[in-house]
Amino acid sequence: DIRMTQSPASLSASLGETVTIECLASEDIYSNLAWYQQKPGKSPQLLIYDATSLADGVPSRFSGSRSGTQYSLKISRPQVDDSGIYYCLQSYSTPWTFGGGTKLELK
């Protein structure tokens, strides 16, 4: 199984301070990587798919990148509404595997 190591587990950032969340895949997943945001009591919402493609309706302050097996989600000038838990998901091989999540608090 492919292991997705997500970091950090939690993060407190100031409004306007760029935030970066990372997922390290244990092997090459060829950009089959998605990022989700989840708010309390809600289902995860897709932000980024195929590592770098912005999902419909997602603000452009969200972006994804890849360097080898390391994948990053960047939130530029985050807003209060960006608080939540963020997950990465690799869908290159079965079983799909998720990162452990990053809890983002904005102050």
Place this chain on the structure above:
Amino acid sequence: EVQLVETGGGLVQPGRSLKLSCVASGFTFSSYWMYWIRQAPGKGLEWVSSINTDGGSTYYPDSVKGRFTISRDNAENTVYLQMNSLRSEDTATYYCAKGTVDWGQGVMVTVSS
């Protein structure tokens, strides 16, 4: 617009069975693999099952293999998850998904005596 609506959740005793349904609309259902993903209360996400377009191939993690069965009815645009021999650790919100892009709102399953 893609819509995925899960039903069938509820409270069930350990060892009993439950069947979840997910009705899809807004896309050509028979052309897509479908998935179930779950999230235990306060925990992360776990892939539970996949099924190919004609239902001939199915996949499960070891945690549910032999107990859960995914199936689909392309005429009814519905994917199912039959869950047998339920355990307390199966307590979770179960999401139906069309690939990584579209997910339903989820249905809660509680396994408790």
